[in-house]
Amino acid sequence: MRILLGQRLRAVYASLVREPVPERFLELLERLEATEKAS
Amino acid sequence: VSAQQHDSLCEPLIKAVPNLRAFAISLCGDVDRADDLVQETLVKAWNSLASFEQGTNLKAWLFTILRNTYFSECRKLRREVKDPDGELAAKLSVSPEQHGHMDMVDFNAALAKLSDDQREALILVGAEGFSYEEVARICGCAVGTVKSRVNRARVRLAELLQVEGTIDWEAGKTRRSAMIETAR
Numbered sequence: 001m002r003i004l005l006g007q008r009l010r011a012v013y014a015s016l017v018r019e020p021v022p023e024r025f026l027e028l029l030e031r032l033e034a035t036e037k038a039s
Numbered sequence: 040v041s042a043q044q045h046d047s048l049c050e051p052l053i054k055a056v057p058n059l060r061a062f063a064i065s066l067c068g069d070v071d072r073a074d075d076l077v078q079e080t081l082v083k084a085w086n087s088l089a090s091f092e093q094g095t096n097l098k099a100w101l102f103t104i105l106r107n108t109y110f111s112e113c114r115k116l117r118r119e120v121k122d123p124d125g126e127l128a129a130k131l132s133v134s135p136e137q138h139g140h141m142d143m144v145d146f147n148a149a150l151a152k153l154s155d156d157q158r159e160a161l162i163l164v165g166a167e168g169f170s171y172e173e174v175a176r177i178c179g180c181a182v183g184t185v186k187s188r189v190n191r192a193r194v195r196l197a198e199l200l201q202v203e204g205t206i207d208w209e210a211g212k213t214r215r216s217a218m219i220e221t222a223r
Contacts, residue, residue, distance in 0.1 A: 005197060009150075009196075010166050012147060012150070013065065016064050016065065017058055017061040019060065019061075022074060024074070024078065025077065025081065029052060032081075032082070032085050
C-alpha cells in the first residue's frame with residue numbers, strides 16, 4: 001500500500017473532525033443564549 | 040454587543056466545534072482536556088464577540104483563541120509541574136482503543152513526538168488548510184517562522200515514521216518520489 005504522508009495527516013485529522021459533537025457544547029451555547037436573553 | 044449579534048454567532052460556533060475539537064485533540068493529545076479547551080474557547084468567543092471583526096475569518100479567530108488558551112495553560116503547567124516533558128509525553132500517547140486503527144495510532148504517536156509549535160503549524164497548514172499567512176496571524180509569528188516550523192515538522196515526521204526519500208505533501212500530486220511504502 002502506497003500512501004502520502006500528507007494524505008495520512010489529513011485522514012487522521014478528518015477522522016477526528018467526523019467525531020460526533022458532544023452534547024455539552026450544544027447545551028453550553030443554549031445556556032449562553034438564555035443568559036443573553038435574560039439580561 | 041447586541042443579542043442579535045450573538046444570535047447570528049450561535050450557528051457558526053456550533054459548526055466550528057468539530058474542527059476546534061480536532062485541532063484541540065491534535066494539540067494536547069487528550070480528548071477530555073481538548074473538550075475543556077473547546078468549551079473555554081466558546082465561552083471566550085461569546086464574551087469577546089465585540090473584538091471579532093465582522094466579515095473576517097471566524098474560524099481563524101476561534102482557532103487563535105483556542106491555541107492561545109492552550110499555550111498559556113501549558114506555560115502555567117510548566118511553572119507548576121517539575122517534570123512537564125515526561126507528563127506531557129505520557130498524556131500524548133493515544134491508546135488504540137481510542138482511535139481504533141493501528142496505523143493511525145502509529146501516526147498519532149509520531150505526531151505527538153513533534154514539538155508543540157511544529158505540530159500546531161503542521162496541523163493548521165497540512166490538515167486544516169489555512170494559508171501560511173493565516174497561520175502566522177493565528178500563531179502571532181512571522182510567515183517565515185510558520186514555513187520553517189512546517190518544514191521541520193514534515194522532516195521529523197518522516198524520520199519518525201521511517202519514510203525514505205522526498206515526501207510530497209501537496210494535495211493531489213502523485214509524484215513517484217512522493218510515494219512511500221508502508222511495511223504492512
